[in-house]
């Protein structure tokens with residue numbers, strides 16, 4: 092039975108920036124998973140090779156706070172590759188934020204620290220990878236998920252490195268780059284401190300229920316990001332949390348703390364589960 096026949100499609104979940112995401116069921120044991128459909132028909136040899144190497148990296152990323160990779164299926168007739176991954180019942184953080192905003196309720200500080208701690212554990216396993224660090228490049232609330240026990244799961248790790256703007260994928264949903272760091276805007280080198288910036292912006296948004304920098308045009312957004320002007324998160328949250336967030340959303344990448352430094356913070360350390 093071909094790879095595709097091992098699964099049956101349940102429903103489409105949405106269109107990602109570079110492919111359709113569907114909820115599927117593995118026939119052998121009924122396990123619910125998702126697959127991401129990539130059309131490689133119009134890809135250059137170089138891009139196809141990059142997909143292969145990205146998928147190989149995904150296969151190695153085995154961490155409780157990173158969406159688990161299960162399988163990949165190549166359908167040569169349709170020139171499509173399907174990447175089978177863990178299904179996260181809790182949906183994405185973007186939706187969680189939207190729901191709290193609608194209810195005009197703030198998330199308890201406990202949850203904010205827990206989301207930060209779990210994101211840092213995922214980033215740590217990728218930044219400190221012995222075979223060479225992996226950077227996410229496209230961290231945003233829409234690709235951070237929750238499983239049924241509300242564990243945080245980072246999605247699309249690594250794939251975004253292949254799907255940058257100048258490739259054939261050209262983001263279909265040109266989302267506003269709210270979480271883009273100043274160095275990315277200046278087209279400078281992207282490094283792990285850029286992932287720290289984006290994580291800081293996301294945690295800011297989980298607390299404030301709005302992004303730290305908002306604008307209607309990319310130009311205005313870029314100006315705000317580079318201005319570094321930041322309204323404090325709501326008064327209900329402690330100065331401790333506010334200090335950590337502002338340390339991550341700093342203009343100068345050198346002055347942003349590394350994952351390891353952040354994980355030494357008492358509020359974050361207490362939550363770092365030891366995964367053997």
Ligand SMILES: CN(C)CCCNS(=O)(=O)c1cccc(Nc2nc(OCC3CCCCC3)c3[nH]cnc3n2)c1
Pocket residue numbers: 104105106107108112125158176177178179180181182183185186233234236246
């Ligand atoms: C764009 N969002 C605001 C959609 C609104 C509502 N949330 S949601 O994203 O559909 C939703 C609801 C319930 C369960 C899940 N679980 C899930 N989703 C994935 O990707 C979703 C996809 C990401 C790119 C953009 C389109 C959607 C997964 N990838 C790997 N495991 C995944 N598990 C997702």
